[in-house]
Amino acid sequence: MQTSTTRVETFSDGVIAIIITIMVLELKLPGLNKDLNAYDIKAHIIDILPRFGAYIFSFVMVGILWINHHHMFHLLKRTDGFLLGQNIFFLFWMSLIPFVTGLLGANPLLTSSTALYGLIMLMTSLTLSFMRSYTLKKGLVHTDEEREIKKKIQLVTIKDKFQSYLSSAAYLVSIPLAFVSVYLSYACFLIPIILFLLPYGIDEEQLAEKVIEKNS
Amino acid sequence: MQTSTTRVETFSDGVIAIIITIMVLELKLPGLNKDLNAYDIKAHIIDILPRFGAYIFSFVMVGILWINHHHMFHLLKRTDGFLLGQNIFFLFWMSLIPFVTGLLGANPLLTSSTALYGLIMLMTSLTLSFMRSYTLKKGLVHTDEEREIKKKIQLVTIKDKFQSYLSSAAYLVSIPLAFVSVYLSYACFLIPIILFLLPYGIDEEQLAEKVIEKNS
Amino acid sequence: MQTSTTRVETFSDGVIAIIITIMVLELKLPGLNKDLNAYDIKAHIIDILPRFGAYIFSFVMVGILWINHHHMFHLLKRTDGFLLGQNIFFLFWMSLIPFVTGLLGANPLLTSSTALYGLIMLMTSLTLSFMRSYTLKKGLVHTDEEREIKKKIQLVTIKDKFQSYLSSAAYLVSIPLAFVSVYLSYACFLIPIILFLLPYGIDEEQLAEKVIEKNS
Amino acid sequence: MQTSTTRVETFSDGVIAIIITIMVLELKLPGLNKDLNAYDIKAHIIDILPRFGAYIFSFVMVGILWINHHHMFHLLKRTDGFLLGQNIFFLFWMSLIPFVTGLLGANPLLTSSTALYGLIMLMTSLTLSFMRSYTLKKGLVHTDEEREIKKKIQLVTIKDKFQSYLSSAAYLVSIPLAFVSVYLSYACFLIPIILFLLPYGIDEEQLAEKVIEKNS
Numbered sequence: 020m021q022t023s024t025t026r027v028e029t030f031s032d033g034v035i036a037i038i039i040t041i042m043v044l045e046l047k048l049p050g051l052n053k054d055l056n057a058y059d060i061k062a063h064i065i066d067i068l069p070r071f072g073a074y075i076f077s078f079v080m081v082g083i084l085w086i087n088h089h090h091m092f093h094l095l096k097r098t099d100g101f102l103l104g105q106n107i108f109f110l111f112w113m114s115l116i117p118f119v120t121g122l123l124g125a126n127p128l129l130t131s132s133t134a135l136y137g138l139i140m141l142m143t144s145l146t147l148s149f150m151r152s153y154t155l156k157k158g159l160v161h162t163d164e165e166r167e168i169k170k171k172i173q174l175v176t177i178k179d180k181f182q183s184y185l186s187s188a189a190y191l192v193s194i195p196l197a198f199v200s201v202y203l204s205y206a207c208f209l210i211p212i213i214l215f216l217l218p219y220g221i222d223e224e225q226l227a228e229k230v231i232e233k234n235s
Numbered sequence: 236m237q238t239s240t241t242r243v244e245t246f247s248d249g250v251i252a253i254i255i256t257i258m259v260l261e262l263k264l265p266g267l268n269k270d271l272n273a274y275d276i277k278a279h280i281i282d283i284l285p286r287f288g289a290y291i292f293s294f295v296m297v298g299i300l301w302i303n304h305h306h307m308f309h310l311l312k313r314t315d316g317f318l319l320g321q322n323i324f325f326l327f328w329m330s331l332i333p334f335v336t337g338l339l340g341a342n343p344l345l346t347s348s349t350a351l352y353g354l355i356m357l358m359t360s361l362t363l364s365f366m367r368s369y370t371l372k373k374g375l376v377h378t379d380e381e382r383e384i385k386k387k388i389q390l391v392t393i394k395d396k397f398q399s400y401l402s403s404a405a406y407l408v409s410i411p412l413a414f415v416s417v418y419l420s421y422a423c424f425l426i427p428i429i430l431f432l433l434p435y436g437i438d439e440e441q442l443a444e445k446v447i448e449k450n451s
Numbered sequence: 452m453q454t455s456t457t458r459v460e461t462f463s464d465g466v467i468a469i470i471i472t473i474m475v476l477e478l479k480l481p482g483l484n485k486d487l488n489a490y491d492i493k494a495h496i497i498d499i500l501p502r503f504g505a506y507i508f509s510f511v512m513v514g515i516l517w518i519n520h521h522h523m524f525h526l527l528k529r530t531d532g533f534l535l536g537q538n539i540f541f542l543f544w545m546s547l548i549p550f551v552t553g554l555l556g557a558n559p560l561l562t563s564s565t566a567l568y569g570l571i572m573l574m575t576s577l578t579l580s581f582m583r584s585y586t587l588k589k590g591l592v593h594t595d596e597e598r599e600i601k602k603k604i605q606l607v608t609i610k611d612k613f614q615s616y617l618s619s620a621a622y623l624v625s626i627p628l629a630f631v632s633v634y635l636s637y638a639c640f641l642i643p644i645i646l647f648l649l650p651y652g653i654d655e656e657q658l659a660e661k662v663i664e665k666n667s
Numbered sequence: 668m669q670t671s672t673t674r675v676e677t678f679s680d681g682v683i684a685i686i687i688t689i690m691v692l693e694l695k696l697p698g699l700n701k702d703l704n705a706y707d708i709k710a711h712i713i714d715i716l717p718r719f720g721a722y723i724f725s726f727v728m729v730g731i732l733w734i735n736h737h738h739m740f741h742l743l744k745r746t747d748g749f750l751l752g753q754n755i756f757f758l759f760w761m762s763l764i765p766f767v768t769g770l771l772g773a774n775p776l777l778t779s780s781t782a783l784y785g786l787i788m789l790m791t792s793l794t795l796s797f798m799r800s801y802t803l804k805k806g807l808v809h810t811d812e813e814r815e816i817k818k819k820i821q822l823v824t825i826k827d828k829f830q831s832y833l834s835s836a837a838y839l840v841s842i843p844l845a846f847v848s849v850y851l852s853y854a855c856f857l858i859p860i861i862l863f864l865l866p867y868g869i870d871e872e873q874l875a876e877k878v879i880e881k882n883s
Contacts, residue, residue, distance in 0.1 A: 026305055034255060089675075111298075114259050118262050223748060246464045250472055546688055561708060
């Protein structure tokens, strides 16, 4: 019998896998299908460099969002109807990432494309944060009686909350900053990645497994 | 050993995940790849507003259909060959949603695109309803000996049937109404969403898990 | 711990789900993005009718192939390295179905597109048949000690072999027939569908589950 | 409860399934949608032959990479946060395969497209090798107390390491060789496939299952 969270994760994984992969279709410029010589390919590669930059950036962000989503659902003992709805809402904003990535890659120095990119990333980040808060409030998260593990879960929870709200704040600030200089927005876009890569002493993946092993 | 319903759900999840995601490709207009200035992007955004509306609408509907499909299979104890065939038939109509969404988004005020959209949604809704009726008739659904849970399953079943046939009726009516006014059709399209969002006191997700836990 | 056959099935399901879904992209003609009037849409719909026919046909065939693939792996107790390779080979031929479907839909009355379609379907059908024979020869299939179930498994096995080799034969014959008349080829294409839909008294899905339940 | 490695595999399977499937979209030339006669189709088929060659080649390589990835995760008892990050990095390089396959298929005799193809394959191969080394170093791999199985696991590990570093070396050499002759690069591209197909006496798939059965 498959358990409660499996199918939500399978479906989300499917959607996120498609999102992360169809962005690569943006790298193909219309002229690529014609016969090219070596010079054309070099020009083509230089031409797609900003698209490639936007692609790398979005790929990393979707990867981070997937890892966070994975960690969050990993610690859930069950889901409810409202959480399913919130997850669809989260996936909706995720699904717009290929669109704004294409827009930003084609027009990297424009205020409007940069601000729009920041807006979609903000919504993605916020909906994930709200989902996390909801699961905590409703008691859908695994707990543990052992003191040390309990403490670790609390620490991880606080860390994750802090991280996701700080990321949301960075994206929020990036939108007005795009009207001053797009480079300031780009600096904001880096903050969530730095926050994610900071070491903080607890391996969430291993913690989740320990808790699950004990409770199943 | 993976159980009976797992692979049908994995396959359906894959197909639905792709359907919900490739619709976003419709948002990209042909001109987007060229170098644009800020004015062009604004014009482009305004230009795609009806497409974006159709996208949001179809995304919500596919999300609702996925949740209903998920709830239905969640309560099944086994599948049979005919149900697999019906599921493929359901996925066939689902697979046409990106096509009619693109058509409606590009031509939101035309009778023909609106009527076609209603027709595809009608078929999707009907095939899901027939699948549900079939599983009930063939006794593929989990039952429970406990009185209260049994009653809840019956209530949920009646509610789901009512909801899905009412949704089908709304789509059926939307087709002739498109020839009077497309706005009347749009009003019909909202009915299934409202029916889905109405609170009715039982969390189907939690009920399914309770039943499954007891029977496995 | 996930068991042996799960990941092969997940991967195959993913590939087949994408194959069955990207075929719908062929339904969109280049002109669809422009503003259309009601007359244009009608012309467009008539224009895509042969494509739509090819889409329905391929959707049904991919669905049948998925059900057969599912039934085959459902009865396996384990996989081996060579079977993984054969499965990739099977998926390779499957992956060409959207290409030949597009070709056939755009040119339904041409010998070359019809013969090519028959060739790809032949290879798909043959590789699945070989995979089935291999699993039987290598003893990868579940057996059962109970006499009646054993007999049923044997019957199903014989039926499946007969069905898949007869389908392959129909596709093989369809290739030369395309040079006489494409309508004769179309008649051949219907044979595998008719063979699949014929009732033969045993529900493979239910049988597989009974065997698995007893052996796990 | 789904276990530790399941979701990483599901997500990776999704991404790899999409990568292997969207490459087929490259086979469609722009002119295919118009009405064609038999002569045009023959010309079209001849025109796409190099693309088709690149498609077959990349399909086989992605298939081999999937089987290797599958074998590696099959033997893992758990994952950690860093491994998740490495897996995303591996999938990033994988996701560029459709792009370089399209480039190589359209320009099979150019130094730049061949060298670029070699570079992406090198990165894909290297990141998988590093992931394998990491899991061994961190003790994430299943071990077994039985002497013979332990020895087999060691043999397989050595063989896999040897194979993946030799493949990486072949791709590394293929890049400068493309500036001498693209045919020399093509010869290098064949080495990983030959290495994979060489028989070496142990069925990795069956070994993994034996170990897992004993330890769960």
